[in-house]
Amino acid sequence: MLQTALGQAALQRATMSPRLQQAVRLLQLSSLDFAQEVSEIVAQNPFLEQLDPVAEAAHDDDQASPIEPASRQADVLIEDADAPWASAAMPWPATGGMVADRGDDDTVVNRVPVATSLRPHLHVQANALKLSDRERALVGLLIESLDDDGYLRQDLSELAALAGLEPAVTEQELLQALARVQVMEPTGVGARHVQECLALQIAEIEGLRQQRMARAIIRDHLDLLATRDTDTLAQVLGQSLADVRAVCERIRHMDPHPGWRYSADPLPFIVPDVIARQDKGQWVVTLNPAAVPRVSINQACFDLFQRHRGTRHAELAAHLHEARWIVRNVEQRFHTIVSVARLIVQRQHLFLEYGEMGMRPLSLRDVAQALGLHESTVSRVINNKYLATSAGVFELKRFFSRAVHTSNGGTCSTAAIRGLIKEILDSEDTARPYSDVDITRLLARQGLAVARRTVTKYRQMMNIGMAGQRRRRQG
The missing domain is CATH 1.10.10.60 (Homeodomain-like)
Incomplete structure (x- = not known):
């Protein structure tokens, strides 16, 4: 016969408090997401104010306590100062390399390009043409029918039915309108397949003989071009191997997706979290002021609260407690990122100096043990964090091998x-x-x-x- 009984048992279970969960989440955010998150927190908390990171850089040199290096014998000098690179406040392109300082008026907003999609770009060119109302309507119809690659995938007979013009649109009229679209920029737009797209770009090749060779290759021998079989191409075309190679190389530099140049997606920019540079033979690692949303306690609000503490306003007290925690959390985030970046540069300085051949094996465990952190913490630190160097901008993950x-x-x-x-x-x-x-x-x-x-x-x-x-x- 089954018997049931009630009992108590003590169990230990690790749980994360809401604040600890928020700290973990903030640590793994990218610099841009973190800045946005901090701005939203500041807007909701009257005891917090956000400072201009670049304006505060010189002040931090005197007031901020230095971050102790992991090893005093390390051959990497670490400075917790923002002043040495004033240009660090500028955005860094995702392709790597440094952006020069262009003056005080050259702000981040001024340097973000205005997104121009393909169709509006083509409509502007169409408006400059001398066309009748009917011709303009057909050109506009074709422009609106292009896909994101810049290709016209729909059949002309289907488009003729969609035009809704009287008298009915003929295929010849659409071909004439398509010819007008195909001479617009970017070159190759309005093509109906990849061969036509490449053929529209042949005019950019110098020399009539080279253009004829390119036209023959694109029309009849794309398979040989794809396999780089220039020997067979030279034999088939009856041309010298050197000339065929030169033309093939020119074709490979053509753009098979001309519409991508006018993608509606904004140009991605990367704001590096830390910057590494060499100074007198030593590597110097600093925080990037542009990636440092500095927050502090609003002294005026704090003084007002102190004068009226007797009112025991629980909500304001909670805001003040939260504000103090946010300030500590922001500083801890930057301390951890700089500490990890410092160790990475110390271990991988040969990679920064000599390239791939200088990369040393490095794991999350190596960094975690050296800094006394958990591997999961290191993993969050290197996620979406970037290091700017004279060799380019690298994600911190790039240094692990x-x-x-x-x-x-x-x-x-x-x-x-x-x-x-x-x-x-x-x-x-x-x-x-x-x-x-x-x-x-x-x-x-x-x-x-x-x-x-x-x-x-x-x-x-x-x-x-x-x-x-x-x-x-x-x-």
Whole structure:
């Protein structure tokens, strides 16, 4: 017979308080999202005020306490000052590289391009043409029928039925209107397929003979162009190999998606959280003022609250308590980011100086143990955080690379292996390019036991074709 009984047992269970959950969430936000979040918090809390980070930079040099380095013997000098790079307040393009200081009036807002989509751009050009009302309506219909690539995918007979004009629109009229669209900028717009798109761009090639070669390749031999079989192309066209290669290279630089240049999506900008630069042979890491929304307690509100504490206004007291916690949390966020960035630069300074070949193995555990943090904290810190250097802007995740053991008992990062593969392929004989098996053997001679399939994966990650696609006959 079953019996039931009631009992009590003590259990330990880790739970996160709402404030701790908010701190974790704020830590993993990007600099732009974090700035927006802080602005919203400041707007709701009367005890908080947001300061101009650039204007406060010089003041922070004197007032802010320095962040102690993880190792005093480290060969990296860390400064918690914002003053050395006044241009850090400017946005950094996502493609890497630094943006020069253009003066006090050159604000972030002034440098964000105005988004111009494809169709309005084409309508402006159409309005400059001398057209009848009927012709203008047909040109407008075609412009509105283009897809985001800039292609006209709909059949002309379907568009003729949609025009709704009297008398009925003929296909010849639409072809004439399409010809007007196809001479607009960007070149290649209004094409009905990729061959027509490339053919519209042939006029930009210099030389009539080269244009004829390009037209023949695009019309009849796109398959050979895709496989880079210039030897066969030269034989079929009856032209020299050098001329065929030159024309093929010019075709590859054509734009098969002209509409993408006028995407409605805004141009992405990255605001780096930290900046690394060399000063007298040492690496200096500083916070970027543009990524530092500085908040403080509003002294006027605080004094007013202190004078009327006897009223025991619970809501204001809660706001003040929250404001103090937010200020501490913001400072802790920047302290943690700088500490992690400092250690990364210390470990990976050879990568910043020499490129991929200098990348050392680095894991979340390495950073966490060195700084006394949890791995999950390090993971949140490097998420959507960027480091600006003279070599470009890198996401902090970029500096982490798995270790591969070498035959002499050492280790090498996977990033360094990719750099070595790139170096091998750059120096290969294009008449006899290396296969992936050849690359595997060359790496083994240097003490790196890398599987052939891994070499293939790394080559594909670098967008490098197979040996047959890279082969070029001499002469």
